[in-house]
Amino acid sequence: MKKKLSVNHSEICKTRITAIKDTMEILSGKWKFHILGTLLETDRMRFMDLLREVEGIGSKMLSKELQDMEINHLVTRTVQQTKPITVVYEVTEYGKTLGPIIDEIAKWGISYRSSLHSPRDRETA
Template identity: 50%
Template sequence: MEEKVLDFTAVHDCTKKIRAIHDTMDVLSGKWKISIIACLCYEPMRFSELLKEVNGISGKMLSRELKDLEMNKLVIRKVLDTKPVTVTYQISEYGKSLKELTNVIAEWGIKHREQIVNSPKHTMI
């Protein structure tokens, strides 16, 4: 009987990758952050514009999520010297690194929806 040898390099790589995934999910956790980032990747927006664009989010939750994204250096809050004061949010240079990720997630979501909608119904035995 052949003895299995554990590949410690592969285990270390897997552990490192899982830790990185957990870090990413901690920053992007919740229902709304990726949607907010995806919106801001295309253009800066005012709070009220984001509230309309991110369907279903409350003002309180949007405010909380924007503060968290700002704290993680993904979003920049700009206060413009207008009357009344105008506040806009834009994606930071660092946050722009997530644009490809949001596109990949969106593409996968479209394919997944098609897969589920077009699949025959399964019956329970």
């Protein structure tokens, strides 16, 4: 038993681990979940609205993150020929498939907050 058969279960999980890496790469950065969470609730928003709504973000970051997500087909960018030109962003149907992830993350975060008040939950279960 010199050489470790480092993994027995490995073959099964490789796919899973790769999948996790893929997803997290697409959703990387400080703001994507935040932007998506916001956009998923309103369905369509203009750039300046997002800038105001996603608190703390600057225009550079917002612009960059939206571009990333557009490239990955998660959101669409539509220019509207209004008086001062406006641009609306919306989550694609494909982007909406991220809904369950965001939901789980939000759910966990909420119960995390609760557990801060009654830390016993975190200790024992």
